Amino acid sequence: MTKQFFLLTLVLFSLLSYGQQPTKKYVQNNMATIATIEPDSLNFKDLEAIGNAIGDSRIVMLGEQDHGDAPTFLAKTRLIKYLHEKKGFNVVAFESDFFALTEGWEKLNKEKSATNKFIRNNIFSLWSNSKECENLFYSYIPSTLQSGHLIIIAGFDSQVHANYSKENLKTFIDNYLKNKNIDFVKTPNYQSEFLSVMDGEPLISWAKPHASFVNAINTIISQLPKKDSTSFEMMVLKSMRENSRSTMQYRTNPKEYSDIRDQQMAENLKWLVQYKYPNEKIIVWAANAHILKNQIFIKVPKADRQPMGNFFTQDELLAKSTYILGFNARQGTAGRLTKESKYAIQAPKATGFETWIPDDTKFAFVDFKKFREKYPNQSTYFFMKGIGHSNAYALWTNIYDGVFYIRDMYPSEKME
Template sequence: MVERQLAARGVDDDAILSAFRKVPREEFVPEDLREFAYDDAPLPIGEGQTISQPFIVACMIDAAEIASGHRVLEVGAGSGYAAAVMSCIAGEVHAVERHEKLAREAASRIGRLGYDNCTIIAGDGMAGLPAEAPFDAILVAARIGQVPDALKHQLKVGGRLIVPVGGDDIQQLRCITRIAQDGWESHDITPVRFVPLLEGVVPEDGARASSDHRPARDMSTPELIAANCTPLPDIDDPQFAAAFDKFADKRIVMLGECSHGTHDFYAARAAITRHLVDNHGFNIVAVEGDWPDAAAYNKFIRGEELRQDQESPFQRFPGWMWRNTVMPGILRALREINAGRDEDAMVGFYGLDIYNMASSIEAVLAYLDEHDPDSAVVARERYGCLTPWQADPATYGRVSLSKGYAECEEDVVKQCNEMLRRSLADNSGAFSAAMNARLVASAEKYYRVMYYGGSESWNLRDSHMADTLGHLLENRGENAKAVVWAHNSHIGDARATDMGAVRGEHNIGQLARERWGDDVALIGFGTHGGTVSAANDWDGERETMRVNPSRRDSYERLCHDSGVERFLLDLTGEGELSRRLLAPQLERFIGVIYRPQTERWSHYSDAALPRQFDAYCWFDETRALEPLGKGEPHQGVAETFPFGV
């Protein structure tokens, strides 16, 4: 922690680094969170409070310029961790905590660990501690809109007050220096997020349970989320993916995302997928991407020979969805896993979607050219009515509204049925060709019905994805287990959102629950703010956009206000939290298009989170997904295909 989180970020004061090495952080967190004690994140400590991120504590101590012999006041002692660290540097530390229970526990902990120059008391931090003033440094561990004069006046001349100042979303960590008896100057240090500083003392009333500290009815919803969630370490920590072991007994685990352009969601799904494949027998990775493009990735991870003239997959808009800086790592990891397995036990990578009609037609014809040239001639005739529109199938959809295209649909469906029958009798590549034939049939209908509007085109698409998943499970046999990557709008049960309740739409999550029941786990992903890769219009240029902070009337704001940076929340339980979350709230959905200026109407919809998902994975601040450069060379380079990096 000291080397990676503090020294590596520029904290170079030997006294501070030494103090952090001395104080055992695991002693200051709840017993069930000790394994996360040294993560780069705040952790809940009860009463809706958190122990701050280690780096932020170090920043505050560094900014306060605490030295040997100094007298220090901390407002918001919490668990007592920061006070303990400061006591290893300063001469005397006084810490005030408004929650009597936390103050009592912190004082007991400080005494047991032997920090004799540190005193923790229950009190109102807004008033400071006038009986012990003046102080060389005052540190406030909670956000505040207006700095109390009482704290400024309790500084010595030359003393420093370090305090987060600002509103609910982001505050500025501010340093206020007393330069004269009636003079102060200030400067901002860095943006931060803290829980609010509140007035008054919270007494111990004897009504708090040992697990929740208070009756659930007396806790706010964000406090209940903090008390019930499982805090998560960094994504690259093995314990991150291990937290999802609770879903390892499912046959299908669906991993969502609330945007198509967020690095953290892709990196998290990659870590979880690798863990489930490597440790729990999952052998299907199915994504919201097209079958023919995903087939190239599937060949790569299975170590199969690739055509020298193979086109780079996933070239159409939005290319960053499946050609990004996360994908090479997970594909190489799956390839390494497959290298040690028999062919029947290998994990496969498959596309569920229906957009790439042209490549699917090419794949069907290529298969028939090799295995049944006579049938290939017939197939070319049947697909003839689609040929002019392969490059722009949406144009076909518009033209097909005119008379005379029913025969084309009949021919396409007939070809699909023949390929499906062929796949039942011959599994040497016929299965993939049949899936491509299904895609052509579904896409032909999709591009027609989309011009009528309404729910039919959406329902057709998600029905196709659900059916493709069913075919994959059937093809891989009774031991097949699938991880699915798709947007929250596809995997969250549509019946729990406006999609189903108002617009009459269903999705793959709903259809999977209806078909496989308790063998399915639906896990949504969400964020409060940060950046995202998106475009302003379909087929537009990708931009790195700033995500608006979540709305106050949204599920995202409830999660943000919990104060926990990353967590996994089980939504299958009963109790006060479940009851409150069942009340419909706004939920944000960002696809490949993001329009911040119209966000309320274009990106929020009502939902009932516990009915929509089985669990919810939260990242408070996220960053944009980075695309790979265009045209990476890969022809003939099996070790680097399909990315050339």
């Protein structure tokens, strides 16, 4: 029995390896070596392979496997510099508070100390307190404000967490609704079921009366004029509503929580692309788990949630103008600033994507979009650490448009 099992395993392994040959060969023959991830390295010749792959795309999504991947933060910083200076990308949208970053940055006095304080208080501390993001946030972005070729910061996350929102969101919405003079504002429920719920930190606490808050927003939206349907205020209201809906599902139905949040993040990003910055090129900073598309092609572990990238690219025009770059690491440790414990990332599978890259290659880029164009009928599944730092079996060439490979992973350090 043991001998038969061994032979069967050998046959299956051989079939798997044979089926992967076209993809493996493509990766090995078309891999572009990246010279460095150091942010201060401004000779961008090695990044031209990524620039050529992006082509005329108007939206570029940059992922990360975990929210503490130090080399990824450095690589993304250098990529943002390249995309800004050589490819004309001027907006960077973060997986952070939609209202705070989008409205707050626009109203901000663009002076270095004010800019630094705003970034520190409004972008998630996973990044804003990271030593590896220091160059981007507190040196490069402020420098562009004085150059006349400035970078614009925006957010697209429905989660309300930032200081600017705590200080300004309630007044901003209250003034807008009173100016519209809708009927609901004149009722006692406006204060008890809507404004009072916005005090303190209610929109990130599942103990608050979210159901009545959601109903109140639905009433408000129904009474607003149709011409406001694409306004920023309307998007803020919808984002708050979906944040409350997802919060209600947080403990009891994690899948529903994630789907609601990711769908609203996609809607907020669409609004930035189509209405706020229709003539700008936009960089998106978020997790791999949020930016990936076609999650139905993930077989093991089975994907039971829909990511933002999938919702976003359901619009055919947006899909054609978007390049999604996932990040991948071979070995090392990972962890976040918000957690003391670190962990060893999984070793790659024997036939996995990471093993196709030469051992002495520290950084590389592979264009999966070009592979799809060259082999339109090829549907090869293979192992890759393409979401977090765990192996997953999927049709990765249809999930990302490209992959940025990092050999050695290590966790981010807190900025001094």
